[in-house]
Amino acid sequence: MSDLFVLAISCIFINNILLAQFLGQCPFLGTSKKMETAVGMGMAVIFVLVMAGIITWIVDVYLLKALNVEYLRTVSFILVIASLVQFVEMFLKKSIPALYAGLGIFLPLITTNCAVMGVCLINIKEEYSFLQAVIASFAYAVGFALALILFAGVRERVDLGRVPKPLQDTSIGLVTAGIIALTFMSFKGMV
Amino acid sequence: MREMISMIVVLTVLTAVSGGLLAKVQSSTEVQIENQVLKFQKAPAIKSIFPDVANDPIADRFTVEADDMKLQVFPTKLSDGSKAVAFETKGTGFGGPVGLMVAVNLDSDKVIDVRMTTHAETPGIGTKAKDDLSFVSQFTALPVMDTNFNLKGSGGVIDAISGATVTSNAICLAAVNAKEIYQKLKPEIIKQMK
Amino acid sequence: MAQSLAKEFTKGLWAEMPPFRLVLGLCPVLAVTKSVENGIGMGVATTFVLVFSNLLVSLLRNIIPAKVRIACFIVIIATFVTIVELMMQAYAYQLFLKLGIFIPLIVVNCIVLGRSEAFASKNGPIVSVADGLGIGIGFTMSLASLGAVREFLGNGTLTIWEGLPVFSMGPDFIPFRFMLEAPGAFVGLGLMLFLMNLIPQK
Numbered sequence: 001m002s003d004l005f006v007l008a009i010s011c012i013f014i015n016n017i018l019l020a021q022f023l024g025q026c027p028f029l030g031t032s033k034k035m036e037t038a039v040g041m042g043m044a045v046i047f048v049l050v051m052a053g054i055i056t057w058i059v060d061v062y063l064l065k066a067l068n069v070e071y072l073r074t075v076s077f078i079l080v081i082a083s084l085v086q087f088v089e090m091f092l093k094k095s096i097p098a099l100y101a102g103l104g105i106f107l108p109l110i111t112t113n114c115a116v117m118g119v120c121l122i123n124i125k126e127e128y129s130f131l132q133a134v135i136a137s138f139a140y141a142v143g144f145a146l147a148l149i150l151f152a153g154v155r156e157r158v159d160l161g162r163v164p165k166p167l168q169d170t171s172i173g174l175v176t177a178g179i180i181a182l183t184f185m186s187f188k189g190m191v
Numbered sequence: 192m193r194e195m196i197s198m199i200v201v202l203t204v205l206t207a208v209s210g211g212l213l214a215k216v217q218s219s220t221e222v223q224i225e226n227q228v229l230k231f232q233k234a235p236a237i238k239s240i241f242p243d244v245a246n247d248p249i250a251d252r253f254t255v256e257a258d259d260m261k262l263q264v265f266p267t268k269l270s271d272g273s274k275a276v277a278f279e280t281k282g283t284g285f286g287g288p289v290g291l292m293v294a295v296n297l298d299s300d301k302v303i304d305v306r307m308t309t310h311a312e313t314p315g316i317g318t319k320a321k322d323d324l325s326f327v328s329q330f331t332a333l334p335v336m337d338t339n340f341n342l343k344g345s346g347g348v349i350d351a352i353s354g355a356t357v358t359s360n361a362i363c364l365a366a367v368n369a370k371e372i373y374q375k376l377k378p379e380i381i382k383q384m385k
Numbered sequence: 386m387a388q389s390l391a392k393e394f395t396k397g398l399w400a401e402m403p404p405f406r407l408v409l410g411l412c413p414v415l416a417v418t419k420s421v422e423n424g425i426g427m428g429v430a431t432t433f434v435l436v437f438s439n440l441l442v443s444l445l446r447n448i449i450p451a452k453v454r455i456a457c458f459i460v461i462i463a464t465f466v467t468i469v470e471l472m473m474q475a476y477a478y479q480l481f482l483k484l485g486i487f488i489p490l491i492v493v494n495c496i497v498l499g500r501s502e503a504f505a506s507k508n509g510p511i512v513s514v515a516d517g518l519g520i521g522i523g524f525t526m527s528l529a530s531l532g533a534v535r536e537f538l539g540n541g542t543l544t545i546w547e548g549l550p551v552f553s554m555g556p557d558f559i560p561f562r563f564m565l566e567a568p569g570a571f572v573g574l575g576l577m578l579f580l581m582n583l584i585p586q587k
Binding site for chain 2 (some may be wrong): 449452456459460465472474475479482
């Protein structure tokens with residue numbers, strides 16, 4: 001039990017997917033200009049990542065490893081994720097329109113979000129058990145949402161300041177992200 | 192309907208061709224990849240454990256089998272004439288797998304030395320254990336058959352590296368695995384040693 | 386013909402150079418640029434995938450039904466990514482270990498899918514290859530230059546192949562370790578973007 005807790009903490013803070021592992025940078029910079037979009041994207045990632053983590057783990061263990069075709073991992077994972085995202089989108093649109101209104105526009109972006117694919121691959125590479133894979137997927141997604149929302153908060157403030165023209169937008173965004181990453185580095189050595 | 196069929200046909204054909212092509216590439220690179228793993232992951236560990244032996248343990252490697260276990264063994268002869276083997280085990284504890292090359296003296300059943308072969312990508316955690324020889328030297332000369340290789344906190348005899356408890360634990364788990372493997376496969380290994 | 390070929394090729398080297406002009410595919414840029422060697426390795430792997438997926442997408446552009454085109458593109462890209470992965474394991478194992486998970490992740494690199502969708506699916510095979518090659522080389526140059534800045538400041542060396550530094554500041558150099566850590570990647574790229582923005586675009 002304590003092992004799983006340690007795993008969750010290390011995935012959220014120490015190995016934070018955005019600030020330490022550098023996965024999912026496109027949405028990190030793309031959807032962090034406003035707080036609302038950051039929250040929407042964060043929630044959508046939590047939702048999809050947990051499902052993708054579970055499904056790809058099952059596919060890998062019971063299909064790829066069982067049939068000894070591990071070299072098809074990249075192809076099958078990306079197909080699983082792409083169809084999962086499509087399916088979730090259709091399902092939400094029909095069944096839970098309120099949630100779709102909030103997350104809908106972010107869902108297509110998630111297919112090419114390497115955070116999702118990255119975590120699925122990490123789960124396999126680290127040889128996690130099923131339970132560990134579920135916890136890790138969830139914790140990484142929470143870390144993603146946390147970093148994204150923190151970043152959006154800071155970025156909204158930065159926009160109010162007078163930033164020199166060449167430094168505006170992405171450039172100052174990256175420097176800001178660097179400073180946030182610096183604060184996350186202080187979690188190192190905690191586990 | 193026509194469109195539907197063409198969609199399904201195109202996707203199926205594409206996936207089938209891709210699968211076939213990959214199978215071909217995979218089978219043609221398989222041997223080469225295994226050589227690379229030997230050369231870059233296992234060989235450095237073996238060479239650092241047996242710095243000056245007469246034979247080449249990597250070239251003399253053989254595989255032993257018992258029950259449903261399979262193990263690649265790197266044999267050598269020590270300077271005092273006793274036989275020794277090295278083999279790799281994994282500690283699949285929390286925090287990802289850690290590979291450990293374990294060398295055992297076949298005559299005295301004592302650990303000669305251990306070395307990490309793979310380290311987790313987790314920045315800062317795995318590397319420490321790999322660089323810290325005082326940690327792995329704790330294993331030297333322990334009798335394989337009756338030592339509890341766990342960390343002191345879990346009733347064993349090994350001190351964890353401070354700040355890298357997770358990796359320390361994974362290494363210990365690998366050593367515990369090594370003990371189990373060695374107990375099971377020792378008769379087979381001796382049978383195949385020249 | 387030759388003129389438009391040259392145009393498609395050179396636009397990737399400057400006007401649409403990823404990720405400086407086209408802010409896409411940042412994950413590998415930030416993650417693997419601890420040394421010039423890693424940057425070049427990643428860039429070459431991405432270029433290979435870009436060129437071949439562009440070629441194939443362009444050849445098949447009239448056969449692939451519009452509704453499943455993204456799925457088809459993804460299968461094509463993923464196939465080449467896996468080939469690169471296996472080849473690197475077989476012939477550049479140390480580099481493969483360093484780049485790790487970022488090799489399979491080329492499949493979700495927005496640049497690759499972006500070129501398939503925006504360019505190769507609308508143009509002929511030869512121009513598409515030129516486009517892929519140009520963008521790929523531009524990407525490699527960006528990775529290598531960021532890698533050079535980070536490695537030089539963070540370690541005092543420049544490494545091109547097999548971990549052997551071609552240039553070293555010697556033992557008296559006090560490295561600025563920050564540049565090799567995660568925050569250094571963000572700040573380094575941010576400042577490089579700033580420098581690029583200082584140069585006026587036509």
